[in-house]
Structures are given as C-alpha cells and as structure tokens.
Amino acid sequence: xxSTCKSSSFQMSVPDRRKESRRIEDRRLMQxxxxxxxxxxxxxxxxxxxxxxxxxxKTLTTALxxxxxxxxxxxxxxxxxxxxxxxxxIGASPVEAGTAIPWDKGIAEAVFLxxxxxxxxxxxxxxxxxxxxxxxxxxxxxxxxxxPLKRREGKPxxxxxxxxxxxxxxxxxxxxxxxxxxxxxxxxxxxSRLHREAKLAVIVRMLGDVSHDIKNMxxxxxxxxxLLEDELDQQFPHLIQGKMKGAETSYANCQELTSMIVxxxxxxxxxxxxxxxxVKGVTSAPNFAPCQISTVVRAVFATLKTYAAEQGVLxxxxxxxxxxxxxxxxxxxxxxxxxxxSNAIPEVPGGGLISVSGKEDNPVWKFLLQxxxxxxxxxxxxxxxxxxxRPSAPSGKGRGWAP
Numbered sequence: 001x002x003s004t005c006k007s008s009s010f011q012m013s014v015p016d017r018r019k020e021s022r023r024i025e026d027r028r029l030m031q032x033x034x035x036x037x038x039x040x041x042x043x044x045x046x047x048x049x050x051x052x053x054x055x056x057x058k059t060l061t062t063a064l065x066x067x068x069x070x071x072x073x074x075x076x077x078x079x080x081x082x083x084x085x086x087x088x089x090i091g092a093s094p095v096e097a098g099t100a101i102p103w104d105k106g107i108a109e110a111v112f113l114x115x116x117x118x119x120x121x122x123x124x125x126x127x128x129x130x131x132x133x134x135x136x137x138x139x140x141x142x143x144x145x146x147x148p149l150k151r152r153e154g155k156p157x158x159x160x161x162x163x164x165x166x167x168x169x170x171x172x173x174x175x176x177x178x179x180x181x182x183x184x185x186x187x188x189x190x191x192s193r194l195h196r197e198a199k200l201a202v203i204v205r206m207l208g209d210v211s212h213d214i215k216n217m218x219x220x221x222x223x224x225x226x227l228l229e230d231e232l233d234q235q236f237p238h239l240i241q242g243k244m245k246g247a248e249t250s251y252a253n254c255q256e257l258t259s260m261i262v263x264x265x266x267x268x269x270x271x272x273x274x275x276x277x278x279v280k281g282v283t284s285a286p287n288f289a290p291c292q293i294s295t296v297v298r299a300v301f302a303t304l305k306t307y308a309a310e311q312g313v314l315x316x317x318x319x320x321x322x323x324x325x326x327x328x329x330x331x332x333x334x335x336x337x338x339x340x341x342s343n344a345i346p347e348v349p350g351g352g353l354i355s356v357s358g359k360e361d362n363p364v365w366k367f368l369l370q371x372x373x374x375x376x377x378x379x380x381x382x383x384x385x386x387x388x389x390r391p392s393a394p395s396g397k398g399r400g401w402a403p
Contacts, residue, residue, distance in 0.1 A: 034177050037066060042184040052192045056088045059185040060160070064090060066181065067174040069162045071139070074149070075101075075108055076158035076189075084108050084159060091163070093137035101133070107146045108159040115156050117147035117175050139163075145170045147178055149186040157186055204278075211275040214268070222265040229258045260303055270331065286329040294320035296330060297356050300337045304345065312350035315341070318357035 041062045060074050071091025075084040083100040103109050107128045111118050123129045123141040134141055144163045148156035160182050162170065236251040277284065294317065301315045308315050337356075344354055 034066065034173075039180055039184070041066065042181055052189060052196070053087070055185070055188055055192060059181065059189075060088050060090055063160060063162055063178055063181045066177055067145075067162060067170065068166045069170065070164040070166060072160070072162040074158060074160055076149075077103075077112060077156070084112060087158075091139065093139040095133055095137055099133075099136070106133075107144070108161060111146040111148050112156050112159050115148050115150060117145060117179065119170060119172065119175060120144045120146075121169050143169045145175055145178060147175065147182050149182050149189070154186075157190060160185075207275055207278075208280075211272045214272050222262060222269070225258050225261040225265065229255075229262070232258065256302075257306070260306075263299075264303055267331075267334075271335075286332060288327045288329060290325050291328040291330045291333065292325055293323050293333075293358060296333050297337055299334060300341055303338065304341055307342075308345050308354070311345050311348075312352075313345050313348050314353040316353055316355040318355055320356065320358040323358040 042059070056074050056076075060072055064070070064072050071089075071094070073089040073095055074087050076087050077083075078085050078100070081100065082103045084103065086095045086097055086099045088097060089095040101108065103112065107118055107120065107126070110128055118128075120126050120129065121143050123144055129141065129144075133139070142164050144161060146159055146161045149158040149160055150156040160178065162174070162178060165174070232251065232254050236247060236254070239247040239251075274284070297317055297320055301317070305315065341354060341356075348354060
C-alpha cells in the first residue's frame with residue numbers, strides 16, 4: 001500500500017515538472033524577445049545618424065521604455081575635472097544638463113571606476129547612493145540600476161542610470177537588456193566623438209591654410225597704404241599752400257583713414273599669426289605691461305569711427321583719463337573692447353550714442369559701457385558693466401553685448 005502511494009505521488013509530480021520547465025522556457029523566450037526589441041530600437045536610433053546630444057537623448061528614452069522605468073540619466077566622464085557630468089536626464093524632476101558629481105561620490109562613481117553594473121532594490125538603505133542629486137531635484141529614488149557606458153571591450157566613457165521601475169523592481173533581467181542598450185550607445189557616442197574630432201582637425205588644417213593666405217594678401221594692402229600715406233604727404237602740402245578749397249580738411253581725412261588702414265592691417269596680421277601658432281600647437285601667454293584704458297578705447301573708437309558714422313551712432317568717452325595705469329595685455333584688451341563696441345553699433349538706434357565711462361572708487365575702479373539716445377535717455381536694456389558675464393549676441397556675431 002505504501003509503495004502504491006509513493007508511485008502515485010511520483011506520477012503526479014511529472015506534469016508539474018513539465019509545467020515548470022515550460023514556465024522557465026517561456027520566461028527565457030520573453031527575456032530574449034525583450035533583448036531583441038532593445039536591439040531593434042537601438043538600431044533604429046543609430047541609423048538616424050544623430051548629433052551626439054540627440055543620440056544621448058534617444059538612447060536614454062529607449063532605455064527607460066524597454067524596462068518600463070520612470071526616470072533616468074546619462075552621465076559622461078570629464079577626464080580633466082575627474083567628474084561625471086549629466087548630459088541628459090528624463091523624469092518628473094530631471095537633473096539639469098551640466099550638473100557634475102565627483103568621481104569619488106555615489107553609485108555612479110563606483111560603477112564608472114569598476115566598469116560593472118549595480119542593482120539597488122532600495123536606494124534609501126544603500127549607503128553608496130548619493131542623495132545630493134535627490135535633494136537638488138526633489139526626486140525620490142526607490143530602486144535603480146547603474147551601469148557603465150562602454151563597449152564589450154574597453155573603458156567606460158560614462159554611466160547610464162535608470163530609476164524607479166513602474167510595475168515592480170528593477171532586476172538582473174533588466175540589467176541584461178540595459179547592457180545591450182549601453183554597449184550600442186557607448187560605441188556610437190565614441191564614434192560620434194571621434195568623427196567630431198576628425199572634422200575639427202580638418203577645420204584646424206584649413207585655418208592654417210587660410211591664415212597663410214590672409215597674411216600674404218595683407219602684405220600688398222599694408223605696403224600700398226604706406227605708399228599712399230607717403231604720396232599724400234608729398235602732394236597735399238602743395239595743395240594747401242595753393243589754398244585749394246577743402247584741401248586741408250581732405251588731407252586730415254586722408255591721413256586718418258590711411259592710418260586706420262595701416263594700423264588695422266597690422267592688427268589683422270598679428271591675429272593671423274596667432275591663428276597659425278594655434279594650428280601648430282603653440283599658444284602665447286598674455287603680455288602684461290603698463291596700459292592706459294583711455295588709450296585703448298580711443299584706438300578702438302578711431303578704428304570704428306567711420307562705421308559708427310555710417311550707422312548714425314556717436315562714440316564718446318567719459319572719465320577714462322582718471323583711471324590708473326594697469327598691468328594688462330593691450331592687444332587682447334583692444335580686441336575685447338573692439339568686439340563689444342562693434343557688436344553694439346548696429347543695435348543702437350540711429351541718432352544714439354555709445355559711451356565708455358570710467359570711475360575710480362578706491363580701492364576699486366571700474367568702467368561702464370553705456371548706450372544712450374541723443375536726448376540723454378538710456379536705451380532700454382542696454383547699459384551693462386563691462387566685466388558682467390553676458391550671453392553671445394542673438395545674431396551670432398561673437399561676444400554679445402546685450403543683457
């Protein structure tokens with residue numbers, strides 16, 4: 001009787017084992033389908049040949065969708081500062097792009113340095129979790145996966161973080177899927193970076209060629225302007241002595257214009273040499289020497305006087321002579337003032353005035369770039385302190401002057 005019971009029990013367990021085997025196989029098949037879906041979606045992303053930032057955004061979106069997570073971030077390593085920098089973040093409280101965390105803090109750091117993924121079922125109880133980002137964004141991290149952005153063979157270039165799975169907890173099966181996403185993304189991001197560096201190398205070589213051509217083309221301009229100066233000096237005195245109408249005024253204008261052409265041709269030559277040096281990998285340190293602000297600003301005004309007159313804008317200085325002599329690179333200071341004022345001229349209404357004023361207030365001295373109408377009222381939103389950081393001009397002309 002006992003033997004019969006044992007036999008019956010054994011016979012009943014066979015179907016159960018078969019069901020369990022099917023469940024395991026179905027689970028494996030489901031996991032493989034999820035992995036294939038991740039590959040398919042990442043392949044679609046990679047074939048779009050996106051810019052690096054767009055690629056990072058699409059990669060993160062794909063990673064969150066294939067595992068059903070609420071939020072996440074991609075951080076790339078900055079070798080210079082030894083930080084992980086947030087490049088893109090998705091979620092209810094995304095981390096601002098550019099936010100950086102040190103390599104020695106948080107789970108991301110451990111993943112980046114080890115090159116191995118980490119699964120955190122309960123972030124609050126894990127001491128490695130860097131709560132500073134949660135405090136910054138007012139985000140609550142429940143569970144998370146952090147894994148290195150790297151190809152199968154190679155060093156990590158960053159970290160992929162996925163947070164808060166919607167229907168359950170993130171697990172090792174999700175790690176397997178995200179590893180595929182990470183590997184494909186890392187390879188493409190690295191290729192994009194190398195492609196960008198190759199393009200920059202071509203541009204640098206082209207700059208070297210262009211600089212050489214500009215330098216050669218400037219030589220006859222400079223020589224011709226100097227010959228013109230000599231010719232004017234020889235001929236105009238005779239016209240002035242003969243009391244030819246307007247000769248004296250014309251001579252003064254010609255002297256001013258030829259002097260401007262010669263001085264600016266020399267400045268352009270110097271800038272071209274600097275470009276050529278950079279292309280060769282040589283950079284010159286600032287040449288600090290005693291410098292008078294008023295002299296620099298007046299030189300800028302002399303260069304831009306004709307351009308400003310064409311735009312109906314007056315140029316004015318006020319109080320610069322009282323400022324003390326400073327130690328500065330006069331050439332670079334000239335360039336800074338030139339860019340500011342040159343960008344400002346087309347933005348000031350006709351009949352307006354650009355004034356560079358100085359004020360000494362011991363132990364601090366300062367100067368101010370102002371934009372005014374002829375009646376003396378300040379042009380709206382135009383007055384700025386020179387050393388106040390400002391964004392580039394909307395027209396893309398370089399250093400912006402608008403607040």
